[in-house]
Amino acid sequence: MTTYLCKACGTQYPPAGEPPGACPICEDPRQYVPHDEGQVWVSWDEFVDDHEAEVRDDHGILGIGCTPSFAIGQRALLVRSAAGNVLWDCIPYLDDELAGRIAAEGGLGAIAVSHPHYYSSMVEWARAFACPIYIHEAERKWVMRADPAVRFWSGERQALGGGLTLIRCGGHFEGGQVLHWAEPGALLAGDIVQVIPDRRYVSFMYSYPNLIPLPASKIEALAAALEPFPFEAIYGAWWDRVIERDGSGVVRRSADRYLRAIAEPGLSS
Ligand SMILES: [Zn+2]
Numbered sequence: 001m002t003t004y005l006c007k008a009c010g011t012q013y014p015p016a017g018e019p020p021g022a023c024p025i026c027e028d029p030r031q032y033v034p035h036d037e038g039q040v041w042v043s044w045d046e047f048v049d050d051h052e053a054e055v056r057d058d059h060g061i062l063g064i065g066c067t068p069s070f071a072i073g074q075r076a077l078l079v080r081s082a083a084g085n086v087l088w089d090c091i092p093y094l095d096d097e098l099a100g101r102i103a104a105e106g107g108l109g110a111i112a113v114s115h116p117h118y119y120s121s122m123v124e125w126a127r128a129f130a131c132p133i134y135i136h137e138a139e140r141k142w143v144m145r146a147d148p149a150v151r152f153w154s155g156e157r158q159a160l161g162g163g164l165t166l167i168r169c170g171g172h173f174e175g176g177q178v179l180h181w182a183e184p185g186a187l188l189a190g191d192i193v194q195v196i197p198d199r200r201y202v203s204f205m206y207s208y209p210n211l212i213p214l215p216a217s218k219i220e221a222l223a224a225a226l227e228p229f230p231f232e233a234i235y236g237a238w239w240d241r242v243i244e245r246d247g248s249g250v251v252r253r254s255a256d257r258y259l260r261a262i263a264e265p266g267l268s269s
Pocket residue numbers: 006007008009010011023024025026
């Protein structure tokens with residue numbers, strides 16, 4: 001028995017004698033089954049043998065990824081709060097050396113993952129550090145490897161201590177969540193709030209790969225959910241996708257721009 005990972009999205013499935021029949025996360029319109037190679041599975045051992053951890057500072061927070069890049073290619077962030085360490089978002093990769101490195105940083109008190117595209121190997125991580133995983137209950141059906149470590153929360157906000165608050169933003173996923181860190185004033189956003197290449201704006205989509213936008217009501221709700229929480233920096237899902245200043249203003253201006261674009265095409269700048 002081994003576990004298998006979906007090569008396109010990086011989701012780890014429960015231990016089994018053979019790969020799952022399909023990956024529901026990739027069959028959902030917010031992801032995709034690759035046109036050329038179809039659904040491909042990679043066994044855990046094969047994946048770990050072919051990759052290694054990449055751990056380095058990313059604009060003041062310790063980033064954790066793997067190389068070569070695998071699946072969606074996001075990096076996680078190790079948030080060192082006064083109440084303990086929280087792993088924000090997750091990656092498919094984990095090995096003993098990486099677990100030892102994280103243990104040397106104080107281990108993990110909790111894991112929180114923005115949305116199903118980054119659930120990846122979160123159960124593997126939670127077992128290594130005997131910690132809970134905070135997921136919004138609206139995403140229950142997307143947890144492909146069930147485990148007692150998964151703690152479904154309900155409502156609009158969940159405090160984690162140490163000035164950390166999970167905020168349900170919805171949008172890309174109904175239970176899409178971001179992590180607000182009061183001091184130093186940062187929003188860890190995954191791709192619920194997407195940092196775009198110019199670092200002057202963010203954007204929001206129902207499906208990024210399939211270019212399906214969100215309706216005005218969802219954009220307004222997302223902006224309203226973030227309004228009470230001031231922040232300067234916005235940390236996106238990938239290495240160096242970071243906006244360093246005026247994050248609250250960036251989100252407000254970006255939501256306004258988006259609403260103009262879907263109401264009056266051509267008048268979006
Ligand atoms: Zn998949």
